[in-house]
Amino acid sequence: MAESPHLSDYDLEALLDQHLDPAAERAARLHLEGCRDCRRRAEMLGRLFSAIQGWEQVDPPHDLTSTVVESLRREKAPGGLRAVTVQAGVAVMLMVLAWPTAVRFLSSLSRPPLPVLDLTWIDRIGGQGEAWLRAADRLWGAAGVWLRLATPAVPMWPAVLAAGLLLAVLGNSILLAGGQGGRRRIETRRS
Amino acid sequence: MDEASDRWLVQRTRGGDIDAFGELVRRYQSSVYGVCYRLLGDSAEAEDLAQEAFLRAFRRLASYDADRPFGPWMRRVAANLTLNALQRRRPAPLEWEDEADQIGGDPEEMPEQAGERSALAERLRAGLLRLPEAYRAVIELRHYQDMSYEEMASALGIGVGDVRTRLFRARRMMARWLSDDG
Numbered sequence: 001m002a003e004s005p006h007l008s009d010y011d012l013e014a015l016l017d018q019h020l021d022p023a024a025e026r027a028a029r030l031h032l033e034g035c036r037d038c039r040r041r042a043e044m045l046g047r048l049f050s051a052i053q054g055w056e057q058v059d060p061p062h063d064l065t066s067t068v069v070e071s072l073r074r075e076k077a078p079g080g081l082r083a084v085t086v087q088a089g090v091a092v093m094l095m096v097l098a099w100p101t102a103v104r105f106l107s108s109l110s111r112p113p114l115p116v117l118d119l120t121w122i123d124r125i126g127g128q129g130e131a132w133l134r135a136a137d138r139l140w141g142a143a144g145v146w147l148r149l150a151t152p153a154v155p156m157w158p159a160v161l162a163a164g165l166l167l168a169v170l171g172n173s174i175l176l177a178g179g180q181g182g183r184r185r186i187e188t189r190r191s
Numbered sequence: 192m193d194e195a196s197d198r199w200l201v202q203r204t205r206g207g208d209i210d211a212f213g214e215l216v217r218r219y220q221s222s223v224y225g226v227c228y229r230l231l232g233d234s235a236e237a238e239d240l241a242q243e244a245f246l247r248a249f250r251r252l253a254s255y256d257a258d259r260p261f262g263p264w265m266r267r268v269a270a271n272l273t274l275n276a277l278q279r280r281r282p283a284p285l286e287w288e289d290e291a292d293q294i295g296g297d298p299e300e301m302p303e304q305a306g307e308r309s310a311l312a313e314r315l316r317a318g319l320l321r322l323p324e325a326y327r328a329v330i331e332l333r334h335y336q337d338m339s340y341e342e343m344a345s346a347l348g349i350g351v352g353d354v355r356t357r358l359f360r361a362r363r364m365m366a367r368w369l370s371d372d373g
Binding site (some may be wrong): 008009013014017018019044045048049051052053054055056057058059060061062064065066067068069071072073076099 | 204209210212213214216217221222224225226228229235237238241242245247253312315316319324330333334335339340355358359362365366369
């Protein structure tokens with residue numbers, strides 16, 4: 001069966017959609033110049049394209065401006081405050097719960113077990129190293145005494161509050177940064 | 192639309208001025224709603240998606256290249272969002288000869304329009320809404336978003352051959368309806 005001398009509908013559409021490669025496009029345009037039938041089909045197709053693209057703008061049933069702007073304002077303000085409040089509360093609770101453990105840990109530091117070392121070789125060198133170690137031991141003991149005495153005296157609540165607020169601010173920053181891509185329900189005004 | 196002033200509004204929005212973004216919404220709400228409506232064929236759903244598209248664009252404004260016009264970028268955001276919404280639905284049938292008259296697009300369901308509209312515009316609107324979703328999508332992306340076949344294939348997750356076939360069939364249906372109804 002002989003091949004049709006005319007451009008196929010597929011090729012005509014690809015030509016108008018600018019999808020043909022340069023060589024095929026040149027060949028198609030050359031054919032159109034000499035073929036009245038294909039030219040007529042191309043013109044009809046062009047009119048259809050124009051008709052489709054002639055869609056007139058339709059206004060949405062309600063003005064979207066205020067709805068979108070209100071959504072964005074809500075997203076920025078009260079949500080952020082709520083997040084700070086919740087996170088600050090959680091952070092303070094955690095700090096309060098963790099405080100006895102922290103105190104016990106600090107108390108254990110006041111009597112640190114020192115390793116038993118064979119120091120006789122130092123003795124042989126001249127006893128200098130032993131003297132240094134004994135000095136360090138005394139210093140460590142003094143630090144322990146200070147911690148034992150200081151711990152009950154350290155004002156607890158300001159420290160807990162400060163740490164809680166710090167955690168809340170950090171957590172809120174992370175939450176807000178992460179929440180930027182989140183999907184939320186939009187309230188639509190419908191009459 | 193004035194691109195320079197769009198760019199200025201985008202800069203102000205990036206600086207935290209929400210009202211500047213409100214002005215962008217005011218300027219582009221009709222065209223963005225049009226994208227959603229053409230794809231969905233439902234006025235209320237299109238309104239919801241158009242709002243969501245603007246919120247998404249606001250959050251993604253950092254990725255927008257301000258040297259390019261805002262309108263096409265905004266409409267592309269809306270098209271992608273609406274296509275995702277369509278993909279989450281059950282797949283629509285594609286047997287165009289038999290299904291065309293059953294799927295959506297009752298002209299009486301079209302939104303109220305103020306003033307007169309040409310008969311051709313009405314037929315076009317009715318015709319587009321009668322198309323199966325998959326065909327409406329290719330018409331939207333090709334004729335209104337000016338995407339290439341490859342971009343459309345990527346956006347729809349189908350092959351270029353399928354894009355051509357759907358486009359071909361959709362245009363045939365449109366041509367028939369536009370001439371029959373006229």
